[in-house]
Amino acid sequence: MTAVGPDRRDGPQRSRGGGGRAGRGGGRPSPGNGRSFRKFQSQPGGTPLHRWGGNHTTRYNFRNDATNRASDWYFENIPNANPDPARLPDGSETDRFVEQNRAVGAQTILTVPMLGWVAKDRARACGFSVAKYGPQQSTDPWSPDCGNGRKPDGTPITGTDPKDTSVAIGPQYVTDWITHLKDRYGSADSGGVRFYNLDNEPDLWHSTHRDVRPAGLGYDELRDRTYSYAAAIKAADPGAKTLGPVGWGLNSIFYSGLDQDVCGRTGCWNNPPDRAAHGGTDLGPWYLDRMREYEEEHGTRILDYFDIHIYPQQAGAHSKDQGRVVKP
Numbered sequence: 521m522t523a524v525g526p527d528r529r530d531g532p533q534r535s536r537g538g539g540g541r542a543g544r545g546g547g548r549p550s551p552g553n554g555r556s557f558r559k560f561q562s563q564p565g566g567t568p569l570h571r572w573g574g575n576h577t578t579r580y581n582f583r584n585d586a587t588n589r590a591s592d593w594y595f596e597n598i599p600n601a602n603p604d605p606a607r608l609p610d611g612s613e614t615d616r617f618v619e620q621n622r623a624v625g626a627q628t629i630l631t632v633p634m635l636g637w638v639a640k641d642r643a644r645a646c647g648f649s650v651a652k653y654g655p656q657q658s659t660d661p662w663s664p665d666c667g668n669g670r671k672p673d674g675t676p677i678t679g680t681d682p683k684d685t686s687v688a689i690g691p692q693y694v695t696d697w698i699t700h701l702k703d704r705y706g707s708a709d710s711g712g713v714r715f716y717n718l719d720n721e722p723d724l725w726h727s728t729h730r731d732v733r734p735a736g737l738g739y740d741e742l743r744d745r746t747y748s749y750a751a752a753i754k755a756a757d758p759g760a761k762t763l764g765p766v767g768w769g770l771n772s773i774f775y776s777g778l779d780q781d782v783c784g785r786t787g788c789w790n791n792p793p794d795r796a797a798h799g800g801t802d803l804g805p806w807y808l809d810r811m812r813e814y815e816e817e818h819g820t821r822i823l824d825y826f827d828i829h830i831y832p833q834q835a836g837a838h839s840k841d842q843g844r845v846v847k848p
Contacts, residue, residue, distance in 0.1 A: 568626040572617050573720050573766075575728045577631035579686060581638040582697045585612040588639050588647065588685050588729075594659070594666040595647030595731045597639045597685045605642065609700055618705055618713060627714050629763070630701075632694050634719040634749045637686035637732045645685045647731030652684070653677050669731060682732035691752035698756035708759035716753050718746055718764035721829065723777035736781025739798050743810045750822035751814075763827035765807055772828050773804035804828075 579588040585608050586599040599605075600613040609615075614630060621628045639645075646666035650656055656667030657674055669677050682688075698713075706712040721728065722745075726736040737745075742765060750762050765772065771780060779792035798806055804826070811823040 568624075569629055569715070570617075570621045570626045571629040571631075571717070572614060573629070573631040573717055575720060578633055578635050578720050578722075578725070578729060579638045579732075580614070580631070580633060581640070581687070582612055582614060582700065583609050584639065584642050585609070585614075586639040586642045588731075591668075591728045591730070594663070594668055595685070595729075596660065596663065596666050597641075597643070597645040599642035599644075610704070615704065618701070622705070622711075629715040629717055630713055631717040631720050631766075632697070632749060632753065633689065634722060634745045635725055635729060635733060636688060636690065637682050637729075638689050638693070640683070640685060640687040647680060647685050648677055649684065653680065676730070676734075678734060680731050684731075686732055691748045694749055694752040695756045698753060698760070702757060707757050708761070712757070713760070715761050715763060717766050717827065718750055718762055718823075720766055721768040721772075722765065723772050723775070723780055724768050726777060726781045736779070737777035738794050739776050739778075739803060739806060742776065742803075742807065746807075746811070747814055747822065751818075751820065754820055754822055761824040762822060763825040764823055765803075765827070767828045769829055769831055774802045776803050779803075 575590045575592050576587045578590065581587065584599070585602050585605070586597060588595060588597050602608065602611065602613070604611055618628050618630075644663065646663070648656060648667040648669040650659060650665050650667050653667070654677070655672055656677070657670040657672055658668040660666040667677075669680075671677060701713050708714045722737050722742065725733045746764055750764065753760050753762055767773070774795075775783070775792055776794045779788075779794045782794075783789045783792050795802065801809075808823075808826060811821075815821045
């Protein structure tokens with residue numbers, strides 16, 4: 521994670537944030553155990569951070585404390601375990617997460633949904649219902665109506681209705697959530713939540729959230745959604761810091777979600793069409809230029825840290841010790 525301006529020396533350090541893939545192939549996710557919490561003890565002089573993120577946070581509804589588990593677990597809406605749902609949004613999983621961090625003196629990074637859909641209520645629901653969309657390659661052994669979104673021959677199921685699981689949201693949702701957080705914990709400058717991820721791996725939405733978003737996210741839409749949602753964060757709490765674009769890996773610097781979608785199917789990696797339509801500029805530099813343009817035009821910095829998830833593969837570059845990378 522790299523600061524994009526003069527905050528660089530004092531910027532946060534944290535462990536790599538995953539996309540919440542642990543649910544694949546594992547046991548059934550019970551309510552509340554799908555969280556992707558990343559604990560990190562900073563190096564001397566740094567700031568301890570604790571991130572709330574993962575694929576499921578893209579469709580988290582703070583009002584009902586429920587989310588859709590996306591491709592991690594059969595595109596199911598699963599409510600988080602909550603001792604008193606009648607009090608919601610007070611006492612939600614994210615409230616308790618912030619309180620846990622405050623108790624140990626850690627800063628919080630919360631993931632803000634930008635996809636435009638969040639879980640509609642606390643009832644369980646399926647993005648690919650077998651009863652509605654037909655037989656599927658794989659189904660949840662505990663909820664057999666919930667399929668993996670592929671026909672028995674492996675071809676993707678298309679034409680699903682996002683309203684099966686989700687309700688539409690916009691930037692006002694962010695405003696409402698941050699207002700709630702400020703009412704409970706104060707503003708960023710008075711000890712409240714300081715850091716917000718601009719969603720989680722949006723360049724994979726067409727895969728991880730294909731029940732509601734089957735097409736890849738292009739350059740222009742990423743820019744426009746970032747402008748709208750990041751500006752809402754800054755308006756709601758001017759002291760907050762934002763992190764984006766929160767891509768899934770090294771490819772996220774070079775390719776938009778749209779190019780990853782199209783070229784993944786057609787093999788156009790040497791000349792990806794979305795990049796070509798934007799002067800042949802890689803996504804990362806193009807994105808940073810657009811964030812700078814917004815700041816110059818509006819006088820508000822809406823992006824504070826350039827954040828990409830990196831999963832080192834080379835020998836000796838990864839360590840199980842939190843916060844430490846071993847150089848080969």
